[in-house]
Amino acid sequence: MNRELTYIYCLLALALATGCKKPYNPPVISSDNHYLVVEGVINSGNDSTFVSLSRTVKIAEDVRSQPVINSAVAIEGEQGGAMYDLQPLGDGRYFIGPMHLDATKKYRLHIKTSDNKEYASDYVEVKENPPIDSIGFTLKNNTLQIYVNTHNAANNTRYYRWDYAETWRFHTKFQSDYIVDPVTKQVRGRRPDEEVYYCFADDKSSNIIIGSSAKLAQDVIYQGPITTIPRDAEKISVRYSILLKQYALTKEGYQFWENMKKNTEQLGSIFDAQPTQLQGNIHCISNPAEPVIGYVSVTNTQSKRIFIDNSQIPDDWLVKYPYDCGIPDSARYFNPKSGIAEVDAFIVRGGAIALEKMYIQGADVGYTFSTEFCSVCTIRGRVQQPAFWK
Incomplete structure (x- = not known):
């Protein structure tokens, strides 16, 4: 009897221990702060400048990023120098062509978002970048x-x-x-x-x-x-x-x-x-206490x-395909044993990919086939060759 009571008490203790657990969500996960994130380099030479604006998201949220659109983004020279306005490309990206900035001046990034908040980076020197x-x-x-x-x-x-x-x-x-x-x-x-x-x-x-x-x-x-x-x-x-x-x-x-x-x-x-x-060089002018993530360089x-x-590459460095591609299967026009037209069942209607003709004693009897993953490259790439490709 004592052994049975001990067993029952153990079960009750286990039930209470598991039943009293509550999920703990620390404030950092559930906080509703969406800080501005600035990514980009001010290009002082012959290339274009691209700047991406987004906001941080909560860890528990499904979205990975929150682009900031409809903002006025500009590059400003110090002491009232030249100003260059960036054009929106969509999805929080902004662009301007080559500016050929004066290497003896300092420049900053200025942002005004659609909710009338203003942000600016520190004025930064033009840093020489060797080839x-x-x-x-x-x-x-x-x-x-x-x-x-x-x-x-x-x-x-x-x-x-x-x-x-x-x-x-x-x-x-x-x-x-x-x-x-x-x-x-x-x-x-x-x-x-x-x-x-x-x-x-x-x-x-x-x-x-x-x-x-x-x-x-x-x-x-x-x-x-x-x-x-x-x-x-x-x-x-x-x-x-x-x-x-x-x-x-x-x-x-x-x-x-x-x-x-x-x-x-x-x-x-x-x-x-x-x-x-992270102490970046971008600040919120409207609210100096608001953190901003990012660092703007000029080069x-x-x-x-x-x-x-x-x-x-060494000959024994063989590629490992991202899918399990076994030996190709086969499908006949007509299988005498089953009486089924396998080509129609497996390839035409089943979505399998025909690879090559299959012959038995010189007679064309059907096709070998495989999956789309193993025989169609466009599911993870494109056929068109890039313009720079040699």
Whole structure:
């Protein structure tokens, strides 16, 4: 009896313990603050300037970003100097063409939102940005590691930031020579304009890439790490290209991006650097107590592109396809055992992709087929070749 009572008491205690739990939502998650986020670099040289405006969102919200539209955005010179108005592109992005700013002046970004709030960055000097010397890569630890080399002979840049856009050509696991005609609903050969074996895909850098030569005698960045690609990545299965952009930073700008990097990428254990408050150079004029996220720099953007062919990669670096692509299946015009027209069932009506003709003892009996994921590249890329592609 005592054992049974003990068992019942344990069950009751467990029920009470689990039943009394309440979800805890800390104030930082549920707070309704939507702070302005400013992203962009004022380009002092021959390139255009793009600025993106958005607002922070709560962690619990479904949306990832909240673009700020219908704002007046301008670049202002110090002491009543020149003013340049940016044009809206939609989705919180604003644009102006090359301005060729005076390198002896300072400039700032001025923003007036649709709710009549005003924001402005500090006036910032034009920072000289030397050309990119070269982009290279090494094969190390079963990865392709891309790096940058740059220098300033005058030793007055010292602080750098980079971002990149990458494009690659790839192909599906299987090549489909046939298609279901949208009119006749019959399988026919693909025309040249219907090829879906080779495609192009794109991506952009999402991490913060910075470098400094402040502790060196010469202003040189040698093999500064940019990105790493695994040996089995589809990106390097045919041909890969990276367009690297380089920005020069002030010391204060570098410190901002360094703190941002620590706060977003290097937190994961008690031994990592602890979060710090990000002190940008953009302020709310209407309400000085309102935090604003972002840092505006003024520099001439430098860019360089390289191509990497699969022939430059070791032969045993085989691509790992993003989908499970097993051996192709087969479908007959008529299966004598089942009495079913498998071509009609699996390809015409079932959505499978016909690959090639299937023959038995020289007779055309049907097609091999696979899934769309394994034989149609346009589900994750585009057929059209980019204008810059060699």
